[in-house]
Amino acid sequence: MTAVEDPRPEVAGGTDGPDSSVTFALTVDGTAHEVTARWDESLLTVLRDRLGVRGPKTGCAHGRCGACAVKADLGDGGHVLCSCLVPAATAAGGTVETIASIGGPDGALSDVQEAFLAEGAVQCGICTSGFVTAATELLDTNPDPTRTEIEAALYGNLCRCTGYGRIVAAVETAARTRRGDA
Ligand code: FES
Ligand code: FES
Numbered sequence: 001m002t003a004v005e006d007p008r009p010e011v012a013g014g015t016d017g018p019d020s021s022v023t024f025a026l027t028v029d030g031t032a033h034e035v036t037a038r039w040d041e042s043l044l045t046v047l048r049d050r051l052g053v054r055g056p057k058t059g060c061a062h063g064r065c066g067a068c069a070v071k072a073d074l075g076d077g078g079h080v081l082c083s084c085l086v087p088a089a090t091a092a093g094g095t096v097e098t099i100a101s102i103g104g105p106d107g108a109l110s111d112v113q114e115a116f117l118a119e120g121a122v123q124c125g126i127c128t129s130g131f132v133t134a135a136t137e138l139l140d141t142n143p144d145p146t147r148t149e150i151e152a153a154l155y156g157n158l159c160r161c162t163g164y165g166r167i168v169a170a171v172e173t174a175a176r177t178r179r180g181d182a
Helices: 044-052 112-117 128-141 145-153 165-179
Strands: 021-028 031-038 069-073 081-084 094-097
Touching: 031 044, 044 069, 069 145, 081 094, 081 128, 112 128, 128 145, 128 165, 145 165
Parallel strands: 021 094
Antiparallel strands: 021 031, 069 081, 069 094
């Protein structure tokens, strides 16, 4: 068998015990950080507890609710993922965009966020950054999604408050706004 070189950047530290820590570079919402974390810590924990980035929410912590969704480029081109499932050291050298990267730099809401407000698709809000992140990714790649495509794109996101009708309606509204059909 031919040895395959690991393309990931060097990670300082060891993984030979439960208390071992690793130190690595991570760019979050355009800001470069050097992070030291336990080797088995999740990217979600690094974002929230070590870097104070509170947009991604802790829901199930098991990849089942989507509250922790972020867009991340971990050397694979970038896509939306559940940050609770990513071991922190796997993100070494990576780039993460949270909900803070979706709105304008002056705090202005994005078109998707505006649509969520207009359609009443937000109640307690714990799911909202995950839904907006997934919906934004959908509309960035498919500006005219069918209802079925919207439901499929949001399949990994759970909401206990609103029912899903208003959320789907919000994505449809945002899509119409982007296309100039509103
Ligand atoms: S907190 Fe990550 S999927 Fe629920
Ligand atoms: S608004 Fe509360 S879980 Fe969705």
